[in-house]
Amino acid sequence: MAVNPDNYGLRLFVRYLVLCLIALIFIFPLVFMINSSFKPDSQLLADTSSLRAFLPVGDISLNNYFGAFRRAPVGLFVLNSVLVTGATVLLSLLICSLAAFSFAFLRWKGRDVLLSVVIATLIIPFETIAIPLLLLVSKLPWIGLDGLHWGWLNSYRVQIIPWIADGLTIFLFVQYFKALPGELIEASRVEGASWWQVYYRVVMPLSGPVLATAAILKFLIMYNQYLWPLIVVQQESYRPVMVGLGYFFQLNVAWGEVMAYLTLITVPVLTFYLLLQRAFIASIASTGVKG
Amino acid sequence: MKLTKHLAGVVIASTCLCAPALAQTKLTMWYHGAGNEVESRILNQIISDFNTSQSDWTVTIESFPEKSYNDSVAAAALAGNLPDILDVDGPVMPNWAWAGYLQPLPIDESEFADFLPGAKGVWDGKLYSVGLWEAAVALFARQSTLDELGLRTPTLDKPWSREEFMAALDAAKASGKYEFALDLGMNDQAEWYSYAFSPFLQSFGGDIVDRSTYKTAEGALNGEAAQAFGKWWQSLFTGGYAPGTSEDPADQQTGFIGGKFAFQWNGNWRAVATMEAVDDVVFLPAPDFGAGNKIGAGSWQFGVSAKSKHPEGAAEFIKFAAQDKYLAAFSDGIGLIPPTPSAAQMTKNYKEGGPLAVFFDLSKAQALVRPVTPGYVVQAKVFTKALADIANGADVADTLDAAVDEIDADIESNGGYGHR
Amino acid sequence: MASKLTRSNRAGWTFALPGFALIFAFIVLPFFFAIGLSLTNQRLLSPNPTQFVGLENYRQLLGLAVVTLEPERNDAGEIIRNEAGEIQYPRLRAITRSDDYPQYRGMREWFRWQSGEKIMTVIASDVVFMKALVNTFLFVLVVAPVQGSLALMLALLINHKVRGINLFRTIYFMPVVVSIVVVSLLWRFIYDGQNGLLNSILQALTFGLFQPVDWLGNPSTALPAVMAMSVWQAVGFHMVIWLAGLQTISPTLYEAAAIEGASRWQTFRYVTWPGLRNTAVLVLVVITMQGFALFAQIDVMTNGGPLDSTQTLVFQAVERGYGKQDISGGSTISVILFAIVLAISLIQRWLTRER
Structure with a gap:
């Protein structure tokens, strides 16, 4: 059947209609959150029963944002989270890709056993090991500018170092590396490149997509940390955003301020996501190919 | 140039660090009120007053979100990282004392002779903690509602009986003016259930655990009185008097004010805001279900951590903070009950004839502390789940029996929690 | 040829070690610790000494049994019925709490079904x-x-x-x-x-x-x-x-x-x-x-x-x-x-x- 223009136009219209309806389903809680952050509590709660919940109508102001900043050091929390998240993501990309490089390309005694162990750790829920891990890090030594001392509590490192390496990230890299053409590696070795040079000059430049995937996955995990910082950080100066959410749940919950805080802490994630969007969607995609 | 900078740095550093440090020993304190501006302001005032009032100690404070405060402390205790002064929720205190987090206050109890009993934390015959305020729960209502429905205003001496209370709920329901007759705050399944609802059970003649031995819940939580309580509790929900466990998280704040409920079972921390919005609000005492009218006692209190190297300094601070003027300041700031009569007279709400003075009397006349046992932490969880299940339609007898079994098993596996 | 070019014990271990060591220290080790904990009666906070209890915790969680409830009978051996004609059964708790059945102690009903005059009840240590x-x-x-x-x-x-x-x-x-x-x-x-x-x-x-x-x-x-x-x-x-x-x-x-x-x-x-x-x-x-x-x-x-x-x-x-x-x-x-x-x-x- 030949495609006539009217029919084509109609089909396009239907397609967009469907796309838009689905988009509504995905976006409405976020619209609700952002709109609510501008409303006083009484109106916010009254509006939840009608479509007004999605509209910036009524008594609109930035008061909730001022309130949120008065109630908690929002900037500090966001800064802490971004710092911890950023450092972990960078270190994780380096260390996990190095390990994966070794697992994927090199042959050495014990490789298969170690790789099985790494993959088995994928299925250990963190809640399981939180307490043993707490006991461990509270006794670890650290050499700082002020000399040697014991215990990692109340620091950035305690929020970063245990999270650098994980099974999923290594597994992602291994699966990706295995699909790279092996001849490239061999060719560079024949030319006399060291393993480090092969990793750095040959493999890494080809790994953009998997790096982006691993980065965003780690970013999401780290930025949303709650239980771990809760038990290892007692000083406000190291607290991250999700623990900070607790500041808003007093006996009297200030819902408008909660929404304002949620909106504020979502901004860095959305920004990071939008920046990486192109690379990101392409890259999550590429891991699917290898799965 | 470089050298001068360096030298200047050293000089500044030494003056900053050493001058006060020579004389004063640092004490650390943890507090549950992170995010609460008013509390923080008053507490910081007390601390700075204390630090300037004497030259032996300087107190520094670290605040935590209340929701996760107990978890933070437990984790820190495991890691051996507790401060000198600990803020502790009254009913949790025996648990921490038993576990070895707290040491008895090195202060004579007579110092706090005129404190409300609920503001003093006593475990194993020793005073462990003292509260700068006390909380109380009351039945919030509008005078106009009482008048319209033709209800007698209950008093402490003559509270509503169970029949009167249910008649009031029926009248409110029949009026058709309210979404629900009563709001209980069912959405908050943290400490609220055992704090706010176990007094109903006690008023029926039951309890969470047998307080004569603290070795079993048998008979207390599943005896005849408890069964009667359970059936009544369930009827509140099957009868459509009160919203259930899925209640809107905001109802405790806005529901009564907005006129959704005729009555609300709520704490006095909501009293000030409610008075501002509702002109004719009245705070009624708990109904008497047969064994007297009861409300829960015991709020946040200060204690000294077992690991503190300077308990005398910590005690010094707690004594300092327990002055009437600070008790009054807290009360004026957050609306809670000042724990001494003399402080009450200094407050705007609790002085004689003050709008909330009734709460002081409510607390004095009806308050009963939650079970004083290290097992309370677990028992409160079990009780909360049992009440939620019954509200959702579970069989009353089976649920209470199961709760008893769980509590008894827990007591047994903890070697009786140190009760002799 | 290929195997020679890719075989390298030293480089292999060097590259994998940082990642593996971190995983071992911060995931594997604590997990073994957790397995160890599951064999004891350790509490989060308690002054009581920790004891090894073997598989007791697993038994506590996984314990299952089927209990048959016989209809209640009067002295003549007839089934007792209430006014509505429903057969009366003993309460399950009479069994789980009785000293005659120590193996059922502390267990609760998970679900039940009718089988003729009897009721089959699946009870669990942890419903x-x-x-x-x-x-x-x-x-x-x-x-x-x-x-x-x-x-x-x-x-x-x-x-x-x-x-x-x-x-x-x-x-x-x-x-x-x-x-x-x-x-x-x-x-x-x-x-x-x-x-x-x-x-x-x-x-x-x-x-x-x-x-x-x-x-x-x-x-x-x-x-x-x-x-x-x-x-x-x-x-x-x-x-x-x-x-x-x-x-x-x-x-x-x-x-x-x-x-x-x-x-x-x-x-x-x-x-x-x-x-x-x-x-x-x-x-x-x-x-x-x-x-x-x-x-x-x-x-x-x-x-x-x-x-x-x-x-x-x-x-x-x-x-x-x-x-x-x-x-x-x-x-x-x-x-x-x-x-x-x-x-x-x-x-x-x-x-x-x-x-």
Whole structure:
């Protein structure tokens, strides 16, 4: 059947209609959150029963944002989270890709056993090991500018170092590396490149997509940390955003301020996501190919 | 140039660090009120007053979100990282004392002779903690509602009986003016259930655990009185008097004010805001279900951590903070009950004839502390789940029996929690 | 030749060591510690000494038995009936608490069925754990196929080069980047039984015919409500994985199918689907792992209720280990969960192995 223009136009219209309806389903809680952050509590709660919940109508102001900043050091929390998240993501990309490089390309005694162990750790829920891990890090030594001392509590490192390496990230890299053409590696070795040079000059430049995937996955995990910082950080100066959410749940919950805080802490994630969007969607995609 | 900078740095550093440090020993304190501006302001005032009032100690404070405060402390205790002064929720205190987090206050109890009993934390015959305020729960209502429905205003001496209370709920329901007759705050399944609802059970003649031995819940939580309580509790929900466990998280704040409920079972921390919005609000005492009218006692209190190297300094601070003027300041700031009569007279709400003075009397006349046992932490969880299940339609007898079994098993596996 | 070029014990260990050492120190070691804890009576806080209890914690969680309730009979041996003619049975607690049956002590009824005049009752040492186990499996069994196939449908819908498609992709992906805690909080307002958004919308769409449902307050709708929200939150992530798979399928295959005159369904069945096999495995594995770890939604939205209809294994592990200070019991649940997921992933691997 030949495609006539009217029919084509109609089909396009239907397609967009469907796309838009689905988009509504995905976006409405976020619209609700952002709109609510501008409303006083009484109106916010009254509006939840009608479509007004999605509209910036009524008594609109930035008061909730001022309130949120008065109630908690929002900037500090966001800064802490971004710092911890950023450092972990960078270190994780380096260390996990190095390990994966070794697992994927090199042959050495014990490789298969170690790789099985790494993959088995994928299925250990963190809640399981939180307490043993707490006991461990509270006794670890650290050499700082002020000399040697014991215990990692109340620091950035305690929020970063245990999270650098994980099974999923290594597994992602291994699966990706295995699909790279092996001849490239061999060719560079024949030319006399060291393993480090092969990793750095040959493999890494080809790994953009998997790096982006691993980065965003780690970013999401780290930025949303709650239980771990809760038990290892007692000083406000190291607290991250999700623990900070607790500041808003007093006996009297200030819902408008909660929404304002949620909106504020979502901004860095959305920004990071939008920046990486192109690379990101392409890259999550590429891991699917290898799965 | 470089050298001068360096030298200047050293000089500044030494003056900053050493001058006060020579004389004063640092004490650390943890507090549950992170995010609460008013509390923080008053507490910081007390601390700075204390630090300037004497030259032996300087107190520094670290605040935590209340929701996760107990978890933070437990984790820190495991890691051996507790401060000198600990803020502790009254009913949790025996648990921490038993576990070895707290040491008895090195202060004579007579110092706090005129404190409300609920503001003093006593475990194993020793005073462990003292509260700068006390909380109380009351039945919030509008005078106009009482008048319209033709209800007698209950008093402490003559509270509503169970029949009167249910008649009031029926009248409110029949009026058709309210979404629900009563709001209980069912959405908050943290400490609220055992704090706010176990007094109903006690008023029926039951309890969470047998307080004569603290070795079993048998008979207390599943005896005849408890069964009667359970059936009544369930009827509140099957009868459509009160919203259930899925209640809107905001109802405790806005529901009564907005006129959704005729009555609300709520704490006095909501009293000030409610008075501002509702002109004719009245705070009624708990109904008497047969064994007297009861409300829960015991709020946040200060204690000294077992690991503190300077308990005398910590005690010094707690004594300092327990002055009437600070008790009054807290009360004026957050609306809670000042724990001494003399402080009450200094407050705007609790002085004689003050709008909330009734709460002081409510607390004095009806308050009963939650079970004083290290097992309370677990028992409160079990009780909360049992009440939620019954509200959702579970069989009353089976649920209470199961709760008893769980509590008894827990007591047994903890070697009786140190009760002799 | 190749093996010589790639064999290197020294380089191999050097490259893998930092990552492996970190995993060993911060995941494997603590996990062995947790297994150790599950064999003791360790409490989170207690002055009592820790004792080795062997498999007692596992018995406490997994203990099951069937008890037959005989009808109550009078002295003449006749079955006692009440006014309504219903057969009267003894209370189960009379058995579980009786000294005649020490093996049933502390056990509770999980479910029962009628068998002639008798009632068969399955009792469990920990009924809540059993319910959590069933709910967790239910969650995975429903969410894995639903989320996987919805994601595939979205991917098929969006796998067209039309203007603005990137915008839609971004929007569909948005719930993924927002914290699950935040999302759960928002959905509590949406699911509210009295004036929630969902009820309002459904009522508006049906011109008031729809009766409001207390989504999270009703034992029969609470778990489905949590499932729906979870699918909504994560479907965008899997959509993107499917999308990638779709883009690897060679266009020439589609052209060939078009020339053969294949219908849309045939094209999907014989061209698209076979090309997605690897992707399907990945999607399935990730959803299964996420499903078994279900916690935040429950913690924020339902607390395991109503009537245990939304209890899950990880929620129980946390509730026990931290809430009830029974860290050995919590660890035991985690070890059981680990064993279950390990077994399932071995089965999955075996089923999807290269033949």
